[in-house]
Amino acid sequence: QVQLVQSGAEVKKPGSSVKISCKASGGTFSSATMNWVRQAPGQGLEWMGRIIPIGGTRNYSQKFQGRLTITADEATSTAYMELNSLTSDDTAVYYCARRRGGHNYDAFDIWGQGTMVTVSS
Amino acid sequence: DIQMTQSPSSLSASVGDRVTITCRASQVINTYLNWYQQQPGKAPKLLIYAASTLQSGVPSRFSGSGSGTDFTLTISSLQPEDFATYYCHQSYITPWTFGQGTKVEIK
Numbered sequence: 001q002v003q004l005v006q007s008g009a010e011v012k013k014p015g016s017s018v019k020i021s022c023k024a025s026g027g028t029f030s031s032a033t034m035n036w037v038r039q040a041p042g043q044g045l046e047w048m049g050r051i052i053p054i055g056g057t058r059n060y061s062q063k064f065q066g067r068l069t070i071t072a073d074e075a076t077s078t079a080y081m082e083l084n085s086l087t088s089d090d091t092a093v094y095y096c097a098r099r100r101g102g103h104n105y106d107a108f109d110i111w112g113q114g115t116m117v118t119v120s121s
Numbered sequence: 122d123i124q125m126t127q128s129p130s131s132l133s134a135s136v137g138d139r140v141t142i143t144c145r146a147s148q149v150i151n152t153y154l155n156w157y158q159q160q161p162g163k164a165p166k167l168l169i170y171a172a173s174t175l176q177s178g179v180p181s182r183f184s185g186s187g188s189g190t191d192f193t194l195t196i197s198s199l200q201p202e203d204f205a206t207y208y209c210h211q212s213y214i215t216p217w218t219f220g221q222g223t224k225v226e227i228k
């Protein structure tokens with residue numbers, strides 16, 4: 001059974017960057033699209049972007065274009081999410097989530113445990 | 122972006138009740154609609170994908186229906202572990218978007 005284990009909580013200053021890791025174990029990493037979703041305190045879920053590790057194809061939500069970078073290291077089965085120019089609005093729990101897809105569907109079937117990022121001066 | 126609107130935003134129900142949550146998309150999304158359950162402090166859990174297909178391991182009291190723009194999640198007999206927040210999610214076109222959530226509370 002695939003598990004996604006994320007790196008630990010972060011506290012950052014406004015204007016700085018954060019990089020979170022998501023390590024997959026127990027399954028095939030390279031062919032599975034990895035997504036990043038965030039959730040501000042008391043709020044709903046927001047999709048940020050995705051990567052297909054094999055080949056490195058990426059898609060980002062327009063909202064984060066220019067300050068979001070998603071990468072993947074096939075050798076270590078780890079995906080990364082880096083967000084720059086942080087503001088207090090970026091305070092949230094960040095999740096990685098694996099895509100399950102097929103004919104006529106796409107869903108997130110496996111989720112990491114979440115990484116809390118707090119942006120505060 | 123496709124807007125997903127859930128109703129109600131919250132509801133109170135008792136164990137054994139039948140519960141229905143609706144989700145409406147701002148444009149046609151065929152059956153690219155998923156439902157997730159989120160317990161406090163936990164990651165979301167996939168319940169239903171492709172509008173009506175039950176994810177492996179999910180109890181059969183959960184069911185989904187709909188296509189186009191209108192969708193429904195039904196819990197046939199609410200159990201204590203079902204008190205949580207539920208989100209719909211469209212995967213028809215990026216940016217993939219979620220409903221605002223429906224919190225199911227104990228009456």
